[in-house]
Amino acid sequence: MxxxxxxxxxxxxxxxxxxxxxxxxxxxxxxxxxxxxxxxxxxxxxxxxxxxxxxxxxxxxxxxxxxxxxxxxxxxxxxxxxxxxxxxxxxxxxxxxxxxxxxxxxxxxxxxxxxxxxxxxxxxxxxxxxxxxSSGPSQDVLQVGDLRMDRSARRLTRGDEPISLSPTEFRLTEYLMVNAGHVMSKSQIMDEVWGYDFGGDGNVVERFVSSIRRKVDGGHRRRLLHTVRGFGYTLDASR
Structure with missing residues (x-):
């Protein structure tokens, strides 16, 4: 019923x-x-x-x-x-x-x-x-190197290859692409992507970043998703 x-x-x-x-x-x-x-x-x-x-x-x-x-x-x-x-x-x-x-x-x-x-x-x-x-910023397409996100279509590609992400992975990738070149801390990511501190468990962020890294950088010689030890994570095509 x-x-x-x-x-x-x-x-x-x-x-x-x-x-x-x-x-x-x-x-x-x-x-x-x-x-x-x-x-x-x-x-x-x-x-x-x-x-x-x-x-x-x-x-x-x-x-x-x-x-x-x-x-x-x-x-x-x-x-x-x-x-x-x-x-x-x-x-x-x-x-x-x-x-x-x-x-x-x-x-x-x-x-x-x-x-x-x-x-x-x-x-x-x-x-x-x-x-x-929320419609978010007016920029519908984000690009970091050959990684391209169409926000309105909810589509992510690297080169010509489509990348399948869960809704949470998509939001996290979108956040890193909006802030491309800047190092985002775990607490910033938890506040923005989840809207709260996930019980102080930074391992949750690590697991999601690891999953995204496999999908975004797997099979590519040039890495885009970087870990800056002691600080956080960044999507950067210039490193």
Whole structure:
């Protein structure tokens, strides 16, 4: 069963959020708080129900990992098969670093563990929707050496070769390309790409940079993505 809540605001279209969680009490608490804050919430207790609801797009998805039937990791892959850029926030009791990294690599945009602060959840939802709806700088095409990013088409190529990135990898690469030639610290990357300090775990940034480096520099004699030990990372074609 899928439940839809309505807000009483007739003056604007509220952002639509799909909450996928099999805990009815938690779903009710989160849905009420989101609706009070101006969101319109649809809830689904399983991955199967969620995929039915996702016959149309939402402004954001809140997704538990431990679901009956399809788990959250399977669901996010199905979501990405339909909607490449729909923001997905994992909200789960699975708090191991490996789970967080897996969720983000499979296509999640953020990861919040239970128990959690409702104020933090609302802040993260606001940030996700704001980033998704932001047109960003007017420069649609970014270029560093032979690495080219078409921001409007969400496409990255090196030379004539297309490079496939997860949504989080794309945002991180975009951030480094916008700041090409400048060394960006882990804390700057976490603030900009994730919107918060990822529990002080800089290894998350390292893992994502390592994955991007394999995709961007693998098979090429000239490296573009550089680690500046003690400082951070930079995309630079002049090194």
């Amino acid at each position: 899928v439940h839809t809540g309505e807000t009483g605001d007739d003056h604007r279209t509220p952002p639509r959020v799909l909450m996928i969680d099999d805990d009815p009490e938690l779903t009710e608490i989160v849905s009420t708080s989101l609706e009070f804050s101006g969101y319109r919430v649809t809830s689904a207790p399983s991955g199967t129900d969620a995929m039915r609801a996702l016959s149309e797009p939402f402004d954001a998805v809140i997704l538990d990992v431990m679901l009956p039937g399809l788990d959250g990791f399977e669901v996010v892959q199905l979501i990405r098969g339909r909607y490449e850029h729909m923001p997905v926030l994992f909200l789960t009791a699975r708090n191991a670093v490996e789970d967080r990294v897996r969720g983000l690599r499979l296509g999640g945009d953020d990861y919040l563990t239970k128990p959690f602060s409702m104020a933090e959840l609302l802040a993260r939802m606001d940030a996700l929707i704001r980033r998704a709806g």
